[in-house]
Amino acid sequence: xxxxxxxxxxxxxxxxxxxxxxxxxxxxxxxxxxxxxxxxxxxxxxxxxxxxxxxxxxxxxxxxxxxxxxxxxxxxxxxxxxxxxxxxxxxxxxxxxxxxxxxxxxxxxxxxxxxxxxxxxxxxxxxxxxxxxxxxxxxxxxxxxxxxxxxxxxxxxxxxxxxxxxxxxxxxxxxxxxxxxxxxxxxxxxxxxxxxxxxxxxxxxxxxxxxxxxxxxxxxxxxxxxxxxxxxxxxxxxxxxxxxxxxxxxxxxxxxxxxxxxxxxxxxxxxxxxxxxxxxxxxxxxxxxxxxxxxxxxxxxxxxxxxxxxxxxxxxxxxxxxxxxxxxxxxxxxxxxxxxxxxxxxxxxxxxxxxxxxxxxxxxxxxxxxxxxxxxxxxxxxxxxxxxxxxxxxxxxxxxxxxxxxxxxxxxxxxxxxxxxxxxxxxxxxxxxxxxxxxxxxxxxxxxxxxxxxxxxxxxxxxxxxxxxxxxxxxxxxxxxx
Amino acid sequence: xxxxxxxxxxxxxxxxxxxxxxxxxxxxxxxxxxxxxxxxxxxxxxxxxxxxxxxxxxxxxxxxxxxxxxxxxxxxxxxxxxxxxxxxxxxxxxxxxxxxxxxxxxxxxxxxxxxxxxxxxxxxxxxxxxxxxxxxxxxxxxxxxxxxxxxxxxxxxxxxxxxxxxxxxxxxxxxxxxxxxxxxxxxxxxxxxxxxxxxxxxxxxxxxxxxxxxxxxxxxxxxxxxxxxxxxxxxxxxxxxxxxxxxxxxxxxxxxxxxxxxxxxxxxxxxxxxxxxxxxxxxxxxxxxxxxxxxxxxxxxx
Numbered sequence: 001x002x003x004x005x006x007x008x009x010x011x012x013x014x015x016x017x018x019x020x021x022x023x024x025x026x027x028x029x030x031x032x033x034x035x036x037x038x039x040x041x042x043x044x045x046x047x048x049x050x051x052x053x054x055x056x057x058x059x060x061x062x063x064x065x066x067x068x069x070x071x072x073x074x075x076x077x078x079x080x081x082x083x084x085x086x087x088x089x090x091x092x093x094x095x096x097x098x099x100x101x102x103x104x105x106x107x108x109x110x111x112x113x114x115x116x117x118x119x120x121x122x123x124x125x126x127x128x129x130x131x132x133x134x135x136x137x138x139x140x141x142x143x144x145x146x147x148x149x150x151x152x153x154x155x156x157x158x159x160x161x162x163x164x165x166x167x168x169x170x171x172x173x174x175x176x177x178x179x180x181x182x183x184x185x186x187x188x189x190x191x192x193x194x195x196x197x198x199x200x201x202x203x204x205x206x207x208x209x210x211x212x213x214x215x216x217x218x219x220x221x222x223x224x225x226x227x228x229x230x231x232x233x234x235x236x237x238x239x240x241x242x243x244x245x246x247x248x249x250x251x252x253x254x255x256x257x258x259x260x261x262x263x264x265x266x267x268x269x270x271x272x273x274x275x276x277x278x279x280x281x282x283x284x285x286x287x288x289x290x291x292x293x294x295x296x297x298x299x300x301x302x303x304x305x306x307x308x309x310x311x312x313x314x315x316x317x318x319x320x321x322x323x324x325x326x327x328x329x330x331x332x333x334x335x336x337x338x339x340x341x342x343x344x345x346x347x348x349x350x351x352x353x354x355x356x357x358x359x360x361x362x363x364x365x366x367x368x369x370x371x372x373x374x375x376x377x378x379x380x381x382x383x384x385x386x387x388x389x390x391x392x393x394x395x396x397x398x399x400x401x402x403x404x405x406x407x408x409x410x411x412x413x414x415x416x417x418x419x420x421x422x423x424x425x426x427x428x429x430x431x432x433x434x435x436x437x438x439x440x441x442x443x444x445x446x447x448x449x450x451x452x453x454x455x456x457x458x459x460x461x462x463x464x465x466x467x468x469x470x471x472x473x474x475x476x477x478x479x480x481x482x
Numbered sequence: 483x484x485x486x487x488x489x490x491x492x493x494x495x496x497x498x499x500x501x502x503x504x505x506x507x508x509x510x511x512x513x514x515x516x517x518x519x520x521x522x523x524x525x526x527x528x529x530x531x532x533x534x535x536x537x538x539x540x541x542x543x544x545x546x547x548x549x550x551x552x553x554x555x556x557x558x559x560x561x562x563x564x565x566x567x568x569x570x571x572x573x574x575x576x577x578x579x580x581x582x583x584x585x586x587x588x589x590x591x592x593x594x595x596x597x598x599x600x601x602x603x604x605x606x607x608x609x610x611x612x613x614x615x616x617x618x619x620x621x622x623x624x625x626x627x628x629x630x631x632x633x634x635x636x637x638x639x640x641x642x643x644x645x646x647x648x649x650x651x652x653x654x655x656x657x658x659x660x661x662x663x664x665x666x667x668x669x670x671x672x673x674x675x676x677x678x679x680x681x682x683x684x685x686x687x688x689x690x691x692x693x694x695x696x697x698x699x700x701x702x703x704x705x706x707x708x709x710x711x712x713x714x715x716x717x718x719x720x721x722x723x724x725x726x727x728x729x730x731x732x733x734x735x736x737x738x739x740x741x742x743x744x745x746x747x748x749x750x751x752x753x754x755x756x757x758x759x760x761x762x763x764x765x766x767x768x769x770x771x772x773x774x775x776x777x778x779x780x781x782x783x784x
Contacts, residue, residue: 006620006626187486189483189485189486189489193486457493461496461497469630469634
């Protein structure tokens with residue numbers, strides 16, 4: 001079920017109503033109902049894949065408990081390996097099997113001994129990368145004795161399949177989410193209203209911003225040769241905005257929805273396009289995944305300890321794995337490589353943690369240095385997004401080639417100039433709103449809350465009407481494919 | 483909780499009022515489905531020839547040019563499963579019916595309305611006809627089936643610009659594919675041919691089964707079936723996929739061989755139709771409809 005669908009518009013109030021009616025009964029009824037609702041939500045796509053989630057849940061629940069009881073190091077390692085093999089095996093099969101076969105074929109063909117191995121027609125289960133990482137973190141935390149396993153299966157199953165964040169995150173840690181399944185949730189009006197505001201802003205970013213940008217982006221990327229360089233530059237710019245609106249919009253809806261049910265999910269985006277260097281960008285973009293890689297890949301590899309060469313190796317390893325997490329395609333690997341290459345100089349100049357605060361605190365506008373840093377970082381990330389968006393490496397290079405082929409100073413030739421102009425204005429509104437709110441958790445957290453009710457509600461109505469106006473067909477979220 | 487629900491209800495009230503008003507306004511706009519449904523409900527006992535199909539027959543066959551009491555029940559993107567549902571629903575009341583004309587277009591065997599991106603058209607059957615189909619809950623509302631932007635345009639066009647919303651004549655023929663507004667035949671040909679070329683054969687067997695059911699139903703009720711592949715402009719038929727076209731034509735021939743009351747006519751490349759008869763590469767204009775209707779009329783007489 002998509003968040004931006006009419007089905008979800010019916011599903012959410014229904015589940016919300018029944019869920020809070022159950023609060024007078026035992027907590028386990030509420031958890032069981034949440035679990036069933038989450039399975040319905042997921043099964044709406046393809047009920048067959050529910051078995052994968054259930055299997056992953058049962059395996060990690062059992063292994064978690066056995067790991068905790070096991071004292072011998074050897075036995076603990078065997079159990080951890082079992083969890084890794086099951087979880088990564090499923091992920092690897094569904095996501096990387098055909099990529100592996102393709103590349104083996106290419107290598108043997110290059111060596112003059114074509115193998116012609118055949119791939120399989122595999123449907124990638126929605127959200128498999130997200131819930132696999134969530135269950136893995138549970139087992140890894142128990143292995144490292146940072147977490148005690150739970151004996152409450154319903155709570156654990158709820159943690160694995162909690163519908164607001166099941167298919168595209170935030171990738172939660174058991175330490176944060178699991179205890180919330182074990183404690184009684186009390187309805188809080190203010191929290192619920194905050195949740196609705198966050199859902200509203202998320203829908204605005206998805207439907208009004210991302211889906212509108214997608215129309216221009218799809219034109220530009222489907223046939224780059226047909227457009228002049230400036231149009232293609234705008235195409236890349238709009239993709240940077242599209243993927244942000246799409247994914248951060250999803251995260252806002254997920255976090256807002258969880259709040260309606262009394263849960264607090266971790267923050268996933270912190271206005272990343274206002275970052276002043278790549279290191280800051282990665283502290284603000286897809287935070288739940290970045291911190292996952294930091295805790296389970298970067299630090300175990302040695303982190304920032306050791307020689308510079310080792311740190312550089314660790315950085316490249318993290319970006320490579322992160323790239324592969326996004327998909328089995330060389331375009332993602334180049335995307336990760338660009339980010340790693342932009343990150344490494346910061347290591348040598350010890351500037352990875354220069355910007356840990358919010359830009360231009362207590363000021364309306366940034367100073368010139370901040371502005372130039374933000375623009376420079378944005379240009380670097382946008383360049384990398386071209387590889388992320390392209391279907392193949394040659395597609396990405398064709399796009400870049402078309403940008404450099406002629407003079408950039410030509411009037412853009414969009415298919416629909418009026419639509420491009422409107423989208424540009426909408427993006428400007430979104431960025432301005434987020435700039436004003438950059439010290440908060442999400443754009444509408446404080447914005448307009450102290451306005452008088454008629455004015456505040458008018459503002460919300462305008463946002464809702466713009467969502468209605470731009471709502472066409474139900475467009476999938478980009479991150480569902482990962 | 484009660485405070486929260488009161489607050490939300492109060493907040494949503496103006497939006498709900500707006501949406502309900504829009505729904506009422508939209509459903510009050512006269513439309514082809516309503517007009518045709520009213521006609522067939524009132525005159526079903528008198529109809530002798532019933533025309534079923536998609537836009538090709540909707541624009542291509544004008545019952546006014548036929549000698550028998552005829553009615554065109556085709557709609558844009560209508561597929562065989564809906565044709566069958568129409569027949570099942572109205573056949574018991576159609577005591578005078580002796581002929582059913584049904585199109586067998588290049589794309590007909592490979593699609594159903596529910597599988598296309600035009601599935602929103604189900605709402606027109608759900609809201610304005612009595613035809614029992616498998617409707618999704620969204621199809622019972624205009625605002626839930628079509629985008630808000632499109633609905634605003636419709637309200638603006640009908641209520642503020644007073645534009646006509648019914649585009650068929652009283653006998654169900656579509657009048658809006660007029661020669662005065664003809665499209666570029668060469669540009670539309672290749673594009674539409676590509677659009678109509680199926681990516682899979684998944685629906686072929688289901689559609690064949692449906693056609694056989696239509697043939698059986700007509701046989702039981704002593705009604706003849708005339709299956710026609712409508713004429714198209716060369717820019718369309720020269721860009722078609724040979725295998726798909728062959729499968730379509732073979733379906734018509736096979737059914738005509740199998741049943742005595744079924745006949746099949748392929749007009750796709752018929753020489754009498756030239757550029758002056760087409761609105762676009764695969765739809766006839768009013769001149770083409772006149773010629774095509776008279777030809778079908780002759781076939782009925784035979």
